[in-house]
Amino acid sequence: MSLLERMDRLVYATRIDRLIFMKSEPRSYRWTPLLVIAALVAGYGIMANAGRAIPDYFVGWFFFYGAFLAAGFLRALGPRFTATATGPLDERELMVKSQAHAIAGIVLGVVMMLGCFYMAAAGAPFLWHPQGPLDWINLGFGVQAVSLLLPTWIASWIESPREADAED
Amino acid sequence: MGILYNRIAVFRAERGVTRRELAEAVGVNNQTIGYLERGDYKPSLELAMKIAAFFGVPIELLFSFRPFESVADTMRRAAAAGERNP
Numbered sequence: 268m269s270l271l272e273r274m275d276r277l278v279y280a281t282r283i284d285r286l287i288f289m290k291s292e293p294r295s296y297r298w299t300p301l302l303v304i305a306a307l308v309a310g311y312g313i314m315a316n317a318g319r320a321i322p323d324y325f326v327g328w329f330f331f332y333g334a335f336l337a338a339g340f341l342r343a344l345g346p347r348f349t350a351t352a353t354g355p356l357d358e359r360e361l362m363v364k365s366q367a368h369a370i371a372g373i374v375l376g377v378v379m380m381l382g383c384f385y386m387a388a389a390g391a392p393f394l395w396h397p398q399g400p401l402d403w404i405n406l407g408f409g410v411q412a413v414s415l416l417l418p419t420w421i422a423s424w425i426e427s428p429r430e431a432d433a434e435d
Numbered sequence: 436m437g438i439l440y441n442r443i444a445v446f447r448a449e450r451g452v453t454r455r456e457l458a459e460a461v462g463v464n465n466q467t468i469g470y471l472e473r474g475d476y477k478p479s480l481e482l483a484m485k486i487a488a489f490f491g492v493p494i495e496l497l498f499s500f501r502p503f504e505s506v507a508d509t510m511r512r513a514a515a516a517g518e519r520n521p
Contacts, residue, residue: 292466293466353464354464357462357463357464357467358463358467358478358479358481358482359463359464359467359470359476360464360467426470426475427470427473427475
């Protein structure tokens with residue numbers, strides 16, 4: 268058996284194929300995204316306030332990038348937004364996708380607008396603002412994680428809870 | 436927007452069709468059939484017509500803005516009509 272065949276078998280043996288090809292039934296995440304956003308904010312706060320304290324910075328890094336990873340997983344396992352191995356999106360899923368992304372876009376737009384107003388005032392010494400390139404890069408990744416999570420969270424509320432179906 | 440009642444579950448049970456079979460026939464996810472049956476989702480005209488065509492019935496037999504009468508009421512009415520016109 269060649270190395271490629273072994274690696275291929277390993278993918279199926281570890282059931283990672285269910286994640287890669289999104290074979291599992293989509294789930295609703297009505298509260299988990301809030302926990303992940305809280306972890307993002309906490310991690311970012313710890314990193315931004317760590318200064319020269321390397322251990323503190325890595326605790327923050329662990330929280331922040333762990334939450335970033337979790338955001339990607341929730342996006343993949345939550346309501347479907349892309350065609351998967353089970354087939355293309357149908358009309359209901361397309362409607363949920365468009366509504367969730369429209370609402371998420373509005374929320375993100377308002378947050379960005381408020382962020383701009385805050386940054387305009389952040390020259391005051393008692394107001395925090397990103398200090399250097401690392402703070403800005405982490406902030407960018409944070410915005411990306413939130414933009415992944417918000418549609419999943421909103422779509423989970425738009426869809427009524429799925430009922431276990433004996434036929435399925 | 437008003438409620439759109441449907442009898443998909445009744446027709447499906449009567450014909451012995453599973454959600455998955457109906458979903459594959461009309462080209463949607465089988466979860467969507469569940470949402471339709473529970474009234475959590477209103478289908479497009481195209482999907483409604485596909486479902487009606489699958490069961491071979493006019494669309495108004497499947498979907499209505501007014502609640503459908505129960506099977507018991509239908510049978511009672513049919514029995515009463517039978518007694519009037521033996």
